Amino acid sequence: MPEGHTLHRLARLHQKRFGRAPVVVSSPQGRFADGAAAVNGQLFKQADAWGKHLFHHYDGGRVVHIHLGLYGTFTEAPVPLGLPVGQVRMRIVGAEYGTDLRGPTVCEVIAEPEIADVVARLGPDPLRKDADPASAWARISKSRRSIGALLMDQSVIAGVGNVYRSELLFRHHINPYRPGTHMAQAEFSDMWTDLVELMKVGVRRGKIVVVRPEHDHGAPSYGPGRPRTYVYRRAGEACRVCGAGVRTAELEGRNLFWCPDCQV
Numbered sequence: 001m002p003e004g005h006t007l008h009r010l011a012r013l014h015q016k017r018f019g020r021a022p023v024v025v026s027s028p029q030g031r032f033a034d035g036a037a038a039v040n041g042q043l044f045k046q047a048d049a050w051g052k053h054l055f056h057h058y059d060g061g062r063v064v065h066i067h068l069g070l071y072g073t074f075t076e077a078p079v080p081l082g083l084p085v086g087q088v089r090m091r092i093v094g095a096e097y098g099t100d101l102r103g104p105t106v107c108e109v110i111a112e113p114e115i116a117d118v119v120a121r122l123g124p125d126p127l128r129k130d131a132d133p134a135s136a137w138a139r140i141s142k143s144r145r146s147i148g149a150l151l152m153d154q155s156v157i158a159g160v161g162n163v164y165r166s167e168l169l170f171r172h173h174i175n176p177y178r179p180g181t182h183m184a185q186a187e188f189s190d191m192w193t194d195l196v197e198l199m200k201v202g203v204r205r206g207k208i209v210v211v212r213p214e215h216d217h218g219a220p221s222y223g224p225g226r227p228r229t230y231v232y233r234r235a236g237e238a239c240r241v242c243g244a245g246v247r248t249a250e251l252e253g254r255n256l257f258w259c260p261d262c263q264v
């Protein structure tokens, strides 16, 4: 599943491609026909993201709210675009580029004030300037749930997925099963600062970069074109720092990865 940096990159890209100009919006597949008709031909004002949610703001107060879920993707091409291939939920065509959205979990038109309802369910997003980590700490410090689960809970922190979750805990030597109530405020504060930096690098470079240069050797990444990681999808392999076998287990439906020696 795309993590928050991907959505912020898409917001920047769409802003650059379509911002401040009218666009042609359609739903070749038909499932978003009414929504597309509601914004078709309108001025695309702005794009922004909060966690894994993307918002396209149109003139006239309408907003297209998108969540990619597990399978959603945008693909872009210079105009003129060819005939739609596959199940294209939404096609946006601007002056120079067009983009096709396939397979999102959410693609709906809402009114500007309804954005508040969406973000009310979300914790602070480390990539937003208005992020307030104190609200995340308030939730974590009172919770007996594990820090591994809390970091993935979008209502605690918005935008963190399994790679950043696993790698952040490793970088801070924190066992994923440690309850929120056993976290020290300084540990959380250090993790948040690191997370903001790591996710900014993700936006800038278009990929997750989490392994420090001094550990960036040894076993390759877990797959072609995938990020090099300390523990994510490295179960059974040697920890890049201490050599112990990386462990894995399922937690709340997602796989955890951690080093039993480095993370206490």
Ligand SMILES: [Zn+2]
Binding pocket: 239, 240, 241, 242, 243, 244, 259, 260, 261, 262, 263
């Ligand atoms: Zn280790």
